Amino acid sequence: MSRPLLGKVCVVTGASRGIGKGIALQLGEAGATVYITGRTFTPNDTPLPGSLQETAKQVEERxxxxxxxxCDHTDDKQVEELFNKINKEQNGRLDLLVNNAYSGVQAMLEGPTNKFWELDPGFWNTVNKVGLRGHYVASIFAARMMVPAKQGLIINISSPGGLTYIVSVAFGVGKAGVDRMARDCAHELREYNVAAVSLHPGAVKTEMVMDMLTRVQNGGKEYLVTKTSVN
Incomplete structure (x- = not known):
């Protein structure tokens, strides 16, 4: 089996399920050492469904x-400690950061409305604190490792919602911000041989989306059908 990423050190945020989990599985299969983050961490390292340990077990099986x-990506200190841990354990090496952690999907899909004036102003933080802001914070600490090494890649998992209306105002503005952040980070990092890009996976059959669709098919809220194209 070809292992083109053997010796590479990667971080995937929000990898207990969904897109992050899929990325972690592929990076591990390609030979990388993969650090994965999330809030679903079971006691005694039991690989229960939807946990970080389950993802880790499947990566190792490959x-x-x-x-x-x-790691709670709303807590800057925890994010800093994550990168300090990697720095110490990997002798300062970090080749890839995948900013994927996002906490707003369920709130958007299950909310009573998507009209911005009908939502509590705090909905903005629900959608964008872990996403847009969390990506920015993780990128800071990753860049502090990559810049001295003059190599590395930062990938933001974004959405077509950054280009056209999907779901809500807060979602679209957040995704547009993620895209612009990748562009501007790339501008400042270019002279240090570090790249930053933003990816739009489109609609993905993640565990949460499939669960929502099942509930709709079983008589759940019909409006959910039009709200499932989110990342």
Whole structure:
């Protein structure tokens, strides 16, 4: 089996399920050492469904090396400690950061409305604190490792919602911000041989989206059908 990423050190945020989990599995299979983060961390390292330990177990079953780290991306200190841990354990090496952690999907899909004037102003933070702001904070600490090494790649998982209306105003503005952040980070990092990009996976059959669709088919709220194209 070809292992083109053997020796590379990667971080995937929000990897207990969904897109993040899929990325972690592929990176591990390609030979990378993958640090994965999330809030679903089970006691005694039991690989329960939807947990970081389950993702780590599956990465290792594919021949990869995976280190699950419980991390709340609303807490800057926890994010800093994550990168300090990687810095110490990997002798300062970090090749790839995938900013994927996002906490707003369920709130958007299950909310009573998507009209911005009918929502509590705090909905903005629900949608964008872990997403847009969390990506920015993780990128700061990753860049502090990549810039001295003059190599690295930062990937933001975004959405077509940054280009056209999907779901809500807060969602679209957040995704547009994620895209612009990648562009501007790339501008400042270019002279240090570090790249930053934004990816739009489009509609993905993640565990949460499939659960929502099942509930709609079983008589749930019909408006959910039009709200499932989110990342």
């Amino acid at each position: 021949g990869g090396t995976c280190i699950p780290v419980k």
